[in-house]
Amino acid sequence: xxxxxxxxxxxxxxxxxxxxxxxxxxxxxxxxxxxxxxxxxxxxxxxxxxxxxxxxxxxxxxxxxxxxxxxxxxxxxxxxxxxxxxxxxxxxxxxxxxxxxxxxxxxxxxxxxxxxxxxxxxxxxxxxxxxxxx
Numbered sequence: 264x265x266x267x268x269x270x271x272x273x274x275x276x277x278x279x280x281x282x283x284x285x286x287x288x289x290x291x292x293x294x295x296x297x298x299x300x301x302x303x304x305x306x307x308x309x310x311x312x313x314x315x316x317x318x319x320x321x322x323x324x325x326x327x328x329x330x331x332x333x334x335x336x337x338x339x340x341x342x343x344x345x346x347x348x349x350x351x352x353x354x355x356x357x358x359x360x361x362x363x364x365x366x367x368x369x370x371x372x373x374x375x376x377x378x379x380x381x382x383x384x385x386x387x388x389x390x391x392x393x394x395x396x397x
Contacts, residue, residue: 264280264281264282264283264366264369265278265279265280266278266279266280266281266359266364266365266366267279267364267365267366268345268359268363268364268365269363269365270318270337270338270340270341270343270345270363271338271341271342271343271363272338272340272341272343274317274318274338274339274340274341275315275317275318275320275338275343275345276315276316276317276318277313277314277315277316277345278313278314278316279308279312279313279314279357279359280308280312281306281307281308281312281359282306282307283306283369283370283371284373285306285307285373286304286305286306286361286370286371286372286373287304287305287306287372287373287374287375287376288302288303288304288305288372288374288375288376289302289303289304289305289375289376289377290302290375290376290377290378290379290380290381290382290385291328291376291377291380292377292380293325293327293328293333294377295380295382297325297335297344298344298360301381301382301384301385302375302381302382302385303344303360304360304361304362304370304372305347305358305359305360305361306358306359306361306364306370307356307357307358307359308356308357308359309354309355309356309357310348310354310355310356310357313346313357313359318338319339320336320337320338320339320345321336321337321338321339322334322335322336322337323335323337324350331349331350332349332350332351333347333348333349333350334347334348334349334350335347336348343360343362343363344360344362344363345359345360345363346358346359346360
């Protein structure tokens, strides 16, 4: 599936080819802290299927629990996270942040990772009252 995305301010824009069946939710504590919320929704794409169209993102290197270095890539102006990827040589897979993808409503997660770190209340979200606007 061809997708396009942008950060919140529009400084960073990109296109990519993804497999919508690979959308997943990550509950790891790094994703919770880096996103400022309970989990992050991501979809992988090989580096060769990702094209940065505009802007110059900033990169923050984070050491994961596994000891692997992960590049966290985001807009230097609005701070929106664009993707994460491995550091160093070798083939790269970009973990695109679904919130910045224009077609996000069509990207239903198919799997969850790091569920041991999931916040207990996440499973009860459907039971909460809601409002269409604030």
